[in-house]
Amino acid sequence: MDWPGRIASAEEVDIETTRGRGAPVHRTTIWAVIGDGEVYVRSLNGEDGRWYRELMANPDAVVHVDGDAVLVRAVRTPDPESVERATRGFNEKYVDSPYLHTMVRPEIEPTTVRLEPR
DSSP states (O other), X not given: OOSSGXXXXXXXXXXXXXXXXXXXXXXXXXXXXXXXXXXEEOOTTGGGOHHHHHHHHOOEEEEEEXXXXXXXXXXXXXXXXXXXXXXXXXXXXXXTXXXXXXXXXXXXXXXXXXXXXX
């Protein structure tokens, strides 16, 4: 799959995370958006989200999109420019979702993460 491929049109993606080598792998369904050509995700549960905690401990993960698996590396991006790009992406992609407000809350903005293919 070309990056970012179908992430722009996929309603949801799955992310596989783990705390590290030998630890269990967890697969979680999340929202992913494109902002200025970059892929961003954000933890609905803030820093308490398991997938987010695991991704911060071990930034190598796998994203599943429409049957494709893509190896990614997470880059924490709580800077104002990245947060704004991600928020704009959520607002554009999920404008019709009754759950949009849950992903653009100021208290979870610091969990904004950019995913890069590896």
